[in-house]
Amino acid sequence: xxxxxxxxxxxxxxxxxxxxxxxxxxxxxxxxxxxxxxxxxxxxxxxxxxxxxxxxxxxxxxxxxxxxxxxxxxxxxxxxxxxxxxxxxxxxxxxxxxxxxxxxxxxxxxxxxxxxxxxxxxxxxxxxxxxxxxxxxxxxxxxxxxxxxxxxxxxxxxxxxxxxxxxxxxxxxxxxxxxxxxxxxxxxxxxxxxxxxxxxxxxxxxxxxxxxxxxxxxxxxxxxxxxxxxxxxxxxxxxxxxxxxxxxxxxxxxxxxxxxxxxxxxxxxxxxxxxxxxxxxxxxxxxxxxxxxxxxxxxxxxxxxxxxxxxxxxxxxxxxxxxxxxxxxxxxxxxxxxxxxxxxxxxxxxxxxxxxxxxxxxxxxxxxxxxxxxxxxxxxxxxxxxxxxxxxxxxxxxxxxxxxxxxxxxxxxxxxxxxxxxxxxxxxxxxxxxxxxxxxxxxxxxxxxxxxxxxx
Amino acid sequence: xxxxxxxxxxxxxxxxxxxxxxxxxxxxxxxxxxxxxxxxxxxxxxxxxxxxxxxxxxxxxxxxxxxxxxxxxxxxxxxxxxxxxxxxxxxxxxxxxxxxxxxxxxxxxxxxxxxxxxxxxxxxxxxxxxxxxxxxxxxxxxxxxxxxxxxxxxxxxxxxxxxxxxxxxxxxxxxxxxxxxxxxxxxxxxxxxxxxxxxxxxxxxxxxxxxxxxxxxxxxxxxxxxxxxxxxxxxxxxxxxxxxxxxxxxxxxxxxxxxxxxxxxxxxxxxxxxxxxxxxxxxxxxxxxxxxxxxxxxxxxxxxxxxxxxxxxxxxxxxxxxxxxxxxxxxxxxxxxxxxxxxxxxxxxxxxxxxxxxxxxxxxxxxxxxxxxxxxx
Ligand SMILES: Cc1cc2nc3c(=O)[nH]c(=O)nc-3n(C[C@H](O)[C@H](O)[C@H](O)COP(=O)(O)OP(=O)(O)OC[C@H]3O[C@@H](n4cnc5c(N)ncnc54)[C@H](O)[C@@H]3O)c2cc1C
Ligand SMILES: Cc1cc2nc3c(=O)[nH]c(=O)nc-3n(C[C@H](O)[C@H](O)[C@H](O)COP(=O)(O)OP(=O)(O)OC[C@H]3O[C@@H](n4cnc5c(N)ncnc54)[C@H](O)[C@@H]3O)c2cc1C
Numbered sequence: 001x002x003x004x005x006x007x008x009x010x011x012x013x014x015x016x017x018x019x020x021x022x023x024x025x026x027x028x029x030x031x032x033x034x035x036x037x038x039x040x041x042x043x044x045x046x047x048x049x050x051x052x053x054x055x056x057x058x059x060x061x062x063x064x065x066x067x068x069x070x071x072x073x074x075x076x077x078x079x080x081x082x083x084x085x086x087x088x089x090x091x092x093x094x095x096x097x098x099x100x101x102x103x104x105x106x107x108x109x110x111x112x113x114x115x116x117x118x119x120x121x122x123x124x125x126x127x128x129x130x131x132x133x134x135x136x137x138x139x140x141x142x143x144x145x146x147x148x149x150x151x152x153x154x155x156x157x158x159x160x161x162x163x164x165x166x167x168x169x170x171x172x173x174x175x176x177x178x179x180x181x182x183x184x185x186x187x188x189x190x191x192x193x194x195x196x197x198x199x200x201x202x203x204x205x206x207x208x209x210x211x212x213x214x215x216x217x218x219x220x221x222x223x224x225x226x227x228x229x230x231x232x233x234x235x236x237x238x239x240x241x242x243x244x245x246x247x248x249x250x251x252x253x254x255x256x257x258x259x260x261x262x263x264x265x266x267x268x269x270x271x272x273x274x275x276x277x278x279x280x281x282x283x284x285x286x287x288x289x290x291x292x293x294x295x296x297x298x299x300x301x302x303x304x305x306x307x308x309x310x311x312x313x314x315x316x317x318x319x320x321x322x323x324x325x326x327x328x329x330x331x332x333x334x335x336x337x338x339x340x341x342x343x344x345x346x347x348x349x350x351x352x353x354x355x356x357x358x359x360x361x362x363x364x365x366x367x368x369x370x371x372x373x374x375x376x377x378x379x380x381x382x383x384x385x386x387x388x389x390x391x392x393x394x395x396x397x398x399x400x401x402x403x404x405x406x407x408x409x410x411x412x413x414x415x416x417x418x419x420x421x422x423x424x425x426x427x428x429x430x431x432x433x434x435x436x437x438x439x440x441x442x443x444x445x446x447x448x449x450x451x452x453x454x455x456x
Numbered sequence: 457x458x459x460x461x462x463x464x465x466x467x468x469x470x471x472x473x474x475x476x477x478x479x480x481x482x483x484x485x486x487x488x489x490x491x492x493x494x495x496x497x498x499x500x501x502x503x504x505x506x507x508x509x510x511x512x513x514x515x516x517x518x519x520x521x522x523x524x525x526x527x528x529x530x531x532x533x534x535x536x537x538x539x540x541x542x543x544x545x546x547x548x549x550x551x552x553x554x555x556x557x558x559x560x561x562x563x564x565x566x567x568x569x570x571x572x573x574x575x576x577x578x579x580x581x582x583x584x585x586x587x588x589x590x591x592x593x594x595x596x597x598x599x600x601x602x603x604x605x606x607x608x609x610x611x612x613x614x615x616x617x618x619x620x621x622x623x624x625x626x627x628x629x630x631x632x633x634x635x636x637x638x639x640x641x642x643x644x645x646x647x648x649x650x651x652x653x654x655x656x657x658x659x660x661x662x663x664x665x666x667x668x669x670x671x672x673x674x675x676x677x678x679x680x681x682x683x684x685x686x687x688x689x690x691x692x693x694x695x696x697x698x699x700x701x702x703x704x705x706x707x708x709x710x711x712x713x714x715x716x717x718x719x720x721x722x723x724x725x726x727x728x729x730x731x732x733x734x735x736x737x738x739x740x741x742x743x744x745x746x747x748x749x750x751x752x753x754x755x756x757x758x759x760x761x762x763x764x765x766x767x768x769x770x771x772x773x774x775x776x777x778x779x780x781x782x783x784x785x786x787x788x789x790x791x792x793x794x795x796x797x798x799x800x801x802x803x804x805x806x807x808x809x810x811x812x813x814x815x816x817x818x819x820x821x822x823x824x825x826x827x828x829x830x831x832x833x
Contacts, residue, residue: 089739096739103743392611399495402502402607410687410762442737446687446760449750453743 003027004328007095007106009087009266010114012040013310014302014317016072018112021321023078025330030106031079032097034086034445038072041116041136041303042310044143045069057143059168060204061310068314087115089442090270093297096442096453103453110297110324113267114317117260117303122157122182122364122419123382125372126228127256135257139165148174150253154237156225158183158358159259163208166217169255176217177251180239182258182361184222194353197346220247224364228254258360260307261418267305268440270298276433277306279355281362282418283437289341291320292327299324309354312347315340365419366426374423375416377409382423389427396436400424410446413438460649463487463623465813466642468630468666469659471501472799473791475613476527476806477656477813479534482620484814489650490614490622491642493629493662497610499733500660501799503767504606505683505709505721507696508800509546510571511598512562514776516824517801518569523820524804525600531803535616539609540713545695546601547576547585549592549752555700556594563596573598587692589754596700603696603711606799613806630659633669635785654813656789661730661770663792667778670785672831675773676793680728680735680766681721684745686759688716698722699752708748710756718756720749728768735766771795779805779825780812789813790827 006022008015011033022029031038037045043065046052058065075081082099089096095111097104119134126132133141133149135157141147148169154177155166166179195202212219222242229236237249259280267285268274273294274283284306291299301320302313319340322332368374370383388400397413397420400406406420407413413420417438425432465481467474470492478490490496508528510521532538550559563573576595581588585595614624629645633655642650657666664676691714698709699722710720723745728735742764750757772778772793782788789812791805798805804820812818 089742091736091739094739105739395495399498403611408763410760412763441763441765442739442742443761443764446762447742448757448760449686449746450757451743451746 004109005030005107006110006112006324007032007108008112008114009033009095010040010116010302010304011035011038011072011081011083012114012116012302012313013043013068014114014116014304014313014320015040015112016068017314017317018114018301018321019075019079020071021318022324023075025325029079030082032082032085032087034084036083038081038083039065039069043068044140046144050146052146086445087266088444088447090266098447098451101448101450101452103451105453108297110299110328111270112299112301112317112320112324113270113304114302114313115263115266115304117262117307118414119257120259120261120360120418121256121415122258122361123368123372123374123416124225124227124364125369126230128373128376129228129230129234130232131230131234131253132228133253133255135161135165135255138255139168142168142172148172149255150234150251151175152177152251153253153255154178154180154249154251155255156180156237157257158361159257160205160354160358161257161259163205163212165255166212167208170212170215170217178218178220178249179212180223180225180237180249181219181221181358182223182225182364183358184242187359188357191353191357194349194356197349197353201350259358260303261414262307263304263414265412265414265440265444267293267298267300269442269444270295272298272300274437279352280306281360281432289344290323290337291316292323306351308347308351312344312351315344315347319344362422362432365422368423374420375406375409375413377411378405380404380406385420385423386427389424394424395428396434397421397424397438398436401438407438412441460641460651461489461623462651463489464652465489465654465656466491466640466650466652467656467658468633468642469657469663469792470496470610470614470624470626471499471658471660472497472610472613472802473658473805474656475610475617476803477658477791477809478617478622478624479613479620480806480810481813482617482622484810486814488617488622489652490617490624491628491630491644491650492624492626493645494733495626496614496624497607500767500769501610501802502607503683503765504799505681505719506603506606506711506799507546507698507709508541508604509598509601509696509698509797510800511546511548511566511573511596511601512698512700513797515565515569516821517776518566518571519820520801520804520808520822522570523807524801527803527807528604531612535612537608537612539612540605541602542604542714543600543602546598547595547695547697548700549581549588549595549697550700551591551593551706551751552701553593559594559596559700571598587753587755589751591751597695601696605713609799609802613803630666633666640787654787654789656791656809656813658791660792661728661768663770663790667790667792667827670782670788671827672783674778674793674827674830676770677773678728678730678768679771680726680737680768681796682723682726682737682741682745682764682766683719683721684742684761684764685720686718686756687762689718689759691716693718693753697752699748705744706748708745708752710749710753718759720745723748726766728766730768733768735768737764737766769794769796774829777825778827779808779822780827783826783828783831
């Protein structure tokens with residue numbers, strides 16, 4: 001029998017660990033990633049011509065980062081690694097890849113999707129002004145290019161990344177104007193029991209906040225953002241604090257982010273089943289504990305299934321590889337999977353704590369002024385989405401898309417979809433799961449008509 | 457058992473055929489109930505390419521297409537919105553010498569039906585449509601055709617029908633139709649029952665099973681034409697343009713919407729799964745289309761597509777639809793199986809069906825589309 005072909009999409013912590021486990025079993029997986037280097041989001045490598053020390057790039061995670069990079073580099077002779085390669089479609093056991101000007105159709109026996117996550121955005125008036133970045137984007141600018149988004153940036157949103165990025169910016173020499181968290185402090189206190197599932201992570205989080213306070217960075221919790229204003233670029237951020245008074249923060253840039261949203265389009269194209277996840281208020285692909293999707297031969301791991309962080313991604317990647325091996329009839333020691341499952345459950349508990357402590361501020365969607373842009377690709381406002389409900393009677397997102405073009409642009413609703421769903425649900429007065437989710441459509445990212453390629 | 461809601465006419469299927477028929481029946485003063493399994497215009501009528509094209513059609517269909525074209529021009533008055541109909545013309549071009557004569561022949565044959573087509577030489581094509589490739593050696597231009605937004609059209613008809621007094625039930629699938637004395641009784645998935653002396657079946661690719669309850673089976677295949685749209689580009693392409701070719705794969709067509717995106721489709725069709733109401737785009741077709749749309753408009757090579765989609769259309773083996781009364785059952789009417797070109801016809805079919813149902817006859821010839829053609833086979 002020919003060796004089974006296993007394709008892994010994503011060379012972040014999940015994909016790298018999956019590859020390693022398959023190599024241990026003597027297999028040679030194909031690993032594709034659209035990025036030029038492996039590492040994924042958190043362990044993103046700097047461009048070749050940059051030479052910053054790992055400690056300055058990854059902080060507390062420096063050892064993990066270099067360890068993982070070394071591990072993956074050692075795999076290279078034994079895997080078929082394809083950087084700068086986009087998986088643009090999955091169709092009947094074939095994954096379609098774009099590399100340069102060519103498309104290639106790769107038939108697979110097993111497909112492990114580990115495409116990670118992106119920032120989750122809640123719009124506010126002024127969020128499309130030059131100088132507003134997503135939180136992750138602000139971090140990437142720093143990590144990859146050693147650039148800051150501004151000299152006096154404010155960070156707005158919620159989630160651990162909010163504090164981490166602010167910390168990284170202060171360390172890089174920026175005068176951080178403020179860290180503004182929409183989650184109330186009480187919520188984080190309520191989440192403490194779950195967060196203590198991983199004491200070292202909790203300690204790190206507390207360390208960042210204490211450090212920021214010690215360095216004089218103003219931090220507010222339970223804020224209601226009102227608007228980002230400025231002539232041609234960001235000058236200030238207006239908000240209501242937790243006591244209800246309006247405050248104005250002078251700043252020259254804003255990093256904006258409310259946790260992460262999973263990149264689920266490939267799973268959708270592969271026709272995996274999805275279910276609504278109430279704590280995170282997202283539709284996510286359904287898997288068993290080991291990462292098997294509802295479609296035989298398709299496995300899901302890491303932040304692409306649910307945003308649970310890098311350590312969980314490593315475990316899930318390895319576990320998904322074990323599931324592939326088991327399904328191919330190879331022996332996997334039960335003790336190995338049992339241990340991975342146990343550790344993953346612990347990180348999942350911590351992840352739940354984060355969702356509780358830093359919850360997505362759904363309520364803000366209902367309060368957005370009609371004129372606020374929600375879908376920036378197509379320039380669709382909150383008012384137009386409400387019009388989809390009132391004028392056209394759109395009961396769910398795909399119908400709203402058909403009528404008013406929300407999510408119809410280049411990003412296919414990856415950035416506006418979740419906020420748009422909250423706006424539509426609020427307008428209709430129904431729970432957000434009732435308005436469904438935007439269906440994924442190929443290509444996953446824009447695809448050049450100049451592309452040449454043959455059928456599989 | 458629940459009391460059945462009654463009307464003069466019950467229409468099964470809320471695509472553009474059903475929605476337009478509902479509106480026009482109200483104009484004849486008939487009470488109407490429209491039953492739609494999902495949402496109005498969610499299937500073929502809402503996801504098609506948007507061509508409002510007459511040229512190239514089966515000649516005996518031109519009177520119907522002309523009537524439809526007239527309604528397209530009156531949408532604003534009729535519906536209070538125009539569904540983005542732009543009558544900028546439709547251009548057919550060919551790549552092969554032997555095809556030029558056939559374009560010329562069609563133009564000659566279409567003239568008696570009142571469709572005036574302008575034949576354009578290779579050089580004149582270059583001047584008038586500079587974005588076309590040099591491979592296009594001749595064209596046939598239909599100045600009054602154009603394109604519209606399929607996502608808007610059928611729902612706009614249904615909303616106008618509701619304003620005019622029709623009752624539209626969405627999420628209501630007809631599961632059985634039986635004739636009892638003078639009335640049809642329709643059972644639905646929502647348990648509600650409906651009754652009427654007249655029923656129109658306009659259930660698109662799903663109409664086959666319902667029609668087979670009363671008439672000879674229609675050889676109806678579901679297929680999915682393959683569509684894509686580019687990122688926005690500066691507005692340059694006014695008409696809708698299609699390739700005339702016997703090679704199925706080469707038969708692509710495109711149009712540019714005023715906000716800049718270029719919508720295209722055609723070539724090989726993809727699989728359609730009516731049971732789950734999904735049609736897929738085969739990625740191999742996406743790549744094939746790249747090649748053929750580049751051949752038509754080379755500058756497209758500089759653009760990205762941002763989305764592909766398909767939809768479920770019913771194709772009858774003889775490539776023409778089923779329109780008209782049942783061969784056996786009084787009070788039963790059909791309008792389905794539009795073989796990939798029913799969007800343009802929709803408003804005309806609505807008007808003709810309403811006329812036929814309300815007056816017993818229509819001034820537009822529709823005999824070639826009668827369902828009895830299958831009983832004879
Ligand atoms: C912008 C950003 C910044 C973050 N910063 C931190 C941080 O500082 N600290 C922290 O603890 N966590 C951070 N996180 C979360 C952390 O990155 C993740 O938990 C972790 O990286 C998840 O690992 P993963 O392998 O699931 O996905 P990722 O690490 O995201 O890797 C996914 C990989 O898949 C590739 N990919 C995706 N789609 C395709 C496709 N269609 N074709 C080909 N390749 C594809 C991507 O290029 C990427 O390399 C951040 C997340 C984001 C989005
Ligand atoms: C991708 C694509 C591109 C196309 N491009 C063009 C074009 O450019 N120009 C052109 O003229 N034509 C085009 N067509 C064809 C055109 O879209 C169709 O011919 C036309 O929309 C058919 O309309 P309809 O109302 O008969 O069918 P549909 O729009 O399919 O409507 C039928 C309705 O019946 C409902 N239904 C089915 N069964 C039941 C039941 N048991 N109970 C209740 N309701 C039921 C369905 O839910 C559906 O809404 C294209 C088609 C497709 C799929």
